[in-house]
Amino acid sequence: xxxxxxxxxxxxxxxxxxxxxxxxxxxxxxxxxxxxxxxxxxxxxxxxxxxxxxxxxxxxxxxxxxxxxxxxxxxxxxxxxxxxxxxxxxxxxxxxxxxxxxxxxxxxxxxxxxxxxxxxxxxxxxxxxxxxxxxxxxxxxxxxxxxxxxxxxxxxxxxxxxxxxxxxxxxxxxxxxxxxxxxxxxxxxxxxxxxxxxxxxxxxxxxxxxxxxxxxx
Amino acid sequence: xxxxxxxxxxxxxxxxxxxxxxxxxxxxxxxxxxxxxxxxxxxxxxxxxxxxxxxxxxxxxxxxxxxxxxxxxxxxxxxxxxxxxxxxxxxxxxxxxxxxxxxxxxxxxxxxxxxxxxxxxxxxxxxxxxxxxxxxxxxxxxxxxxxxxxxxxxxxxxxxxxxxxxxxxxxxxxxxxxxxxxxxxxxxxxxxxxxxxxxxxxxxxxxxxxxxxxxxx
Numbered sequence: 285x286x287x288x289x290x291x292x293x294x295x296x297x298x299x300x301x302x303x304x305x306x307x308x309x310x311x312x313x314x315x316x317x318x319x320x321x322x323x324x325x326x327x328x329x330x331x332x333x334x335x336x337x338x339x340x341x342x343x344x345x346x347x348x349x350x351x352x353x354x355x356x357x358x359x360x361x362x363x364x365x366x367x368x369x370x371x372x373x374x375x376x377x378x379x380x381x382x383x384x385x386x387x388x389x390x391x392x393x394x395x396x397x398x399x400x401x402x403x404x405x406x407x408x409x410x411x412x413x414x415x416x417x418x419x420x421x422x423x424x425x426x427x428x429x430x431x432x433x434x435x436x437x438x439x440x441x442x443x444x445x446x447x448x449x450x451x452x453x454x455x456x457x458x459x460x461x462x463x464x465x466x467x468x469x470x471x472x473x474x475x476x477x478x479x480x481x482x483x484x485x486x487x488x489x490x491x492x493x494x495x496x497x498x499x500x501x
Numbered sequence: 502x503x504x505x506x507x508x509x510x511x512x513x514x515x516x517x518x519x520x521x522x523x524x525x526x527x528x529x530x531x532x533x534x535x536x537x538x539x540x541x542x543x544x545x546x547x548x549x550x551x552x553x554x555x556x557x558x559x560x561x562x563x564x565x566x567x568x569x570x571x572x573x574x575x576x577x578x579x580x581x582x583x584x585x586x587x588x589x590x591x592x593x594x595x596x597x598x599x600x601x602x603x604x605x606x607x608x609x610x611x612x613x614x615x616x617x618x619x620x621x622x623x624x625x626x627x628x629x630x631x632x633x634x635x636x637x638x639x640x641x642x643x644x645x646x647x648x649x650x651x652x653x654x655x656x657x658x659x660x661x662x663x664x665x666x667x668x669x670x671x672x673x674x675x676x677x678x679x680x681x682x683x684x685x686x687x688x689x690x691x692x693x694x695x696x697x698x699x700x701x702x703x704x705x706x707x708x709x710x711x712x713x714x715x716x717x718x
Binding site for chain 2: 339340341363364365368369372373376377380383384401407408411415419422426427428429
């Protein structure tokens with residue numbers, strides 16, 4: 285079944301790869317961008333765009349979509365306030381919008397060592413990601429709507445080319461690296477692998493073919 | 502020292518009482534309202550207003566203020582999505598804005614039995630409040646800025662007149678009722694009681710004079 289998939293953070297390094305990966309398959313991508321100047325790239329790819337900023341309501345962007353891939357991040361160059369506003373609050377806002385508007389499938393790009401009570405060197409980031417993930421894991425049965433969620437936690441992101449060979453384990457704790465190409469391939473492959481629904485897992489570069497790995501997370 | 506105090510949720514049943522209580526003392530109230538039609542009341546009280554909606558950035562409302570009293574709530578008549586968007590995300594957004602703009606003193610109107618992992622009959626509400634409170638308790642040392650916070654957890658809210666006699670205990674767990682008038686008096690009194698900084702406590706109607714109670718929370 286072809287899904288209309290909103291990619292939040294489409295102009296980021298991983299988000300753009302997610303859009304390109306979606307273009308290769310049967311699903312329909314919609315790129316959410318914050319700055320109109322980012323539109324040119326997606327016009328050239330033939331991918332529709334919608335303007336949205338995670339510090340504001342994004343209902344208009346989610347409406348009519350079947351799935352959301354959340355690939356946004358405030359980045360390491362902004363203040364820690366933006367980490368809270370985007371990576372924590374913006375992520376939960378996206379989950380609520382997806383639930384309310386029936387974009388039932390929600391794929392969350394999280395991070396290795398995300399943890400609501402992190403004391404790591406970048407605890408502000410790991411807490412923001414961990415708190416958003418915790419909301420997603422626990423919202424079903426508490427809110428009126430529910431989501432079919434998957435949380436993917438990559439390691440240190442690299443520019444290596446896709447091998448489509450990975451290693452996975454449950455949870456978010458771990459050490460290692462993940463190629464952005466492999467990550468984008470995994471985020472998109474989750475859409476068609478029902479075994480990933482309701483799972484949170486670490487995704488590292490490894491030896492197992494991606495499609496096999498996702499069958500057993 | 503007179504402080505300029507932003508009252509978020511000023512048009513609510515408790516918020517209006519907070520504004521009226523502030524008018525009696527030496528601090529300067531600013532009422533944040535969502536709907537321009539709510540302005541008339543505050544004009545008649547001689548209290549300045551600022552338009553702000555907790556689903557959007559509220560930096561403009563916080564700028565220039567010394568303190569924030571958060572008395573907003575999505576109310577029990579809206580969907581659970583609004584509980585998340587306002588009581589959880591809107592509250593944290595307010596904390597971030599206060600920290601970034603130097604409104605150092607932050608008084609949070611929470612709720613008895615607020616708990617990030619609540620399984621109560623209204624768990625969506627108790628989780629939203631609990632998660633916002635947890636953020637406030639733990640943000641200092643994680644973010645670049647810090648806040649002098651107080652979290653006040655009333656019981657079931659009543660329309661009884663102020664007795665200014667209360668009982669308090671640490672944390673958020675408990676059972677009992679709290680007059681909205683007593684609650685408003687306590688929220689405002691916290692501004693001038695440094696002992697309440699860094700404390701979370703339950704506030705119920707009781708026998709101890711309010712000012713004594715706040716000295717020993």
